[in-house]
């Protein structure tokens with residue numbers, strides 16, 4: 192066994208309350224900062240999925256019948272444990288994903304807020320009641336569905352799983368988490384801590400794997416609901432296959448998010464916000480501001496300082512004490528996809544005014560790096576204008592006026608986020624009314640919603656009816672029962688007088 196092999200981090204599954212390391216095929220997990228293999232993720236299949244579903248199915252009646260206050264108490268404890276293990280979680284996210292520690296902290300905070308939201312489940316589950324006729328009362332009850340599933344992407348190893356299982360479990364469901372095989376290690380810590388908080392055996396199971404694992408979950412007759420986050424083609428596939436098999440599905444997909452910059456925008460603040468939106472988390476965010484639509488004179492006012500800011504972004508390994516401003520992208524293949532999209536734009540006539548291709552990091556030569564890149568004069572129809580790049584690349588498209596910018600943004604197949612930078616209330620109002628996107632920012636570059644609001648992607652950024660997070664998240668994981676009650680005979684007044 193080589194020295195690298197001995198350093199591998201174990202990556203077991205959690206089935207029916209026990210950590211299990213199945214002797215099956217696996218896929219490598221990389222530290223993108225160094226390019227080293229740090230773990231082997233088991234490629235679970237029907238055997239592991241069936242064991243997980245049976246366990247979750249058996250645990251459901253007792254967990255469903257546990258009063259909401261008691262379920263919430265587990266999440267109060269979980270919150271404390273996640274906070275106590277914050278640094279460990281940050282390091283794990285940083286090591287397997289490549290986020291800087293600052294970015295990892297931010298993402299885990301967003302996840303923690305979802306645990307806090309789940310702590311409020313007693314109020315969130317309360318129904319309505321009304322006397323609907325003389326002596327007849329009607330009430331709504333919100334009851335859990337049964338075995339639910341979460342399938343998550345690589346780009347937020349803690350936050351996205353935490354969008355799903357805390358609220359699903361707090362509602363009284365049992366759950367199977369299938370994290371991305373590229374970042375399975377953070378999910379293991381999240382599951383470990385929830386059991387330390389007192390979650391009963393079988394209520395949360397963790398399976399690892401890829402397509403075979405997902406396909407078994409999608410078709411399993413005992414699975415009631417599937418929450419998915421990932422790329423658009425897979426989101427569509429999950430939605431179609433899951434619903435064909437009778438499951439409730441919410442499936443978040445990819446995105447292309449437009450940021451309109453009006454000539455009257457506060458340019459220093461816009462430069463700051465735009466470089467965070469485009470290059471934060473190395474652009475691997477579904478809410479990354481990946482296209483700047485500069486209106487009229489805005490381009491000349493914005494671009495010199497934006498290029499300077501992008502050139503000053505220090506790229507480097509995130510697994511060291513000295514932290515860079517930006518880390519690597521997830522794999523070598525992804526790095527090559529990002530750089531080849533930039534080159535395709537160049538070939539089609541766009542101009543690369545800040546070039547992060549071919550960036551070399553002396554003390555991490557095998558890491559998967561792309562520097563901050565700005566591609567100017569991108570026009571509609573170019574490949575780089577259509578495809579989700581998912582890397583630290585900002586397209587600049589020059590617009591004559593606000594109307595042209597809104598029309599261009601609205602031609603996108605996606606509909607996740609959009610933002611405008613302006614000091615003019617009328618322009619902002621026009622934009623927020625007309626733009627075709629579910630999450631809109633006004634002088635906010637990344638208008639991603641927090642735990643109490645739904646994550647409202649539109650069009651090919653979302654398949655389903657009820658979004659993740661907020662009250663819609665609670666509705667997704669519950670079904671309503673309406674009870675009408677009438678009691679015959681007796682005179683309550685007389686009984687009370689006796």
Ligand code: NAD
Pocket residue numbers: 342343344345346347351369370371372400401402405406420421422423425426443444445446476477579581607646648652
């Ligand atoms: P992905 O679609 O490749 O993978 C997501 C999940 O699906 C993983 O768990 C993976 O194992 C599984 N999967 C992959 N291929 C599959 C297949 N053929 N059949 C069944 N399952 C399969 O996505 P990714 O590359 O991990 O994540 C990046 C994408 O996620 C980007 O497109 C990004 O925009 C999107 N994303 C969207 C949101 C949102 O809320 N809209 C949030 C985060 C990320």
